[in-house]
Amino acid sequence: ASLLKFDLVDQLIGFTAGVIIGADGLPGIAPLHLNRLTNAPRFTLDRVAKTGADTVQIWSRS
Numbered sequence: 001a002s003l004l005k006f007d008l009v010d011q012l013i014g015f016t017a018g019v020i021i022g023a024d025g026l027p028g029i030a031p032l033h034l035n036r037l038t039n040a041p042r043f044t045l046d047r048v049a050k051t052g053a054d055t056v057q058i059w060s061r062s
Helices: none
Strands: 011-016 043-051 054-061
Touching: none
Parallel strands: none
Antiparallel strands: 011 054, 043 054
16 A cells, blocks of 8 residues: 555556455555545556456556
8 A cells, every 4th residue: 555655556456356355355455545536546457367267457557
């Protein structure tokens, strides 16, 4: 979260799986204190690929 907070992230790589992780998946970005979508960092989706049963998304800074 600190890297996002100080605008030091150029690319995000996210994985989606057919498993629900619940609230435990949120603490990684909680320190950003994003209470409004207008304050959230923006990224543009560059690519989506399937890897096994999962998908990977590659995002670049907007």
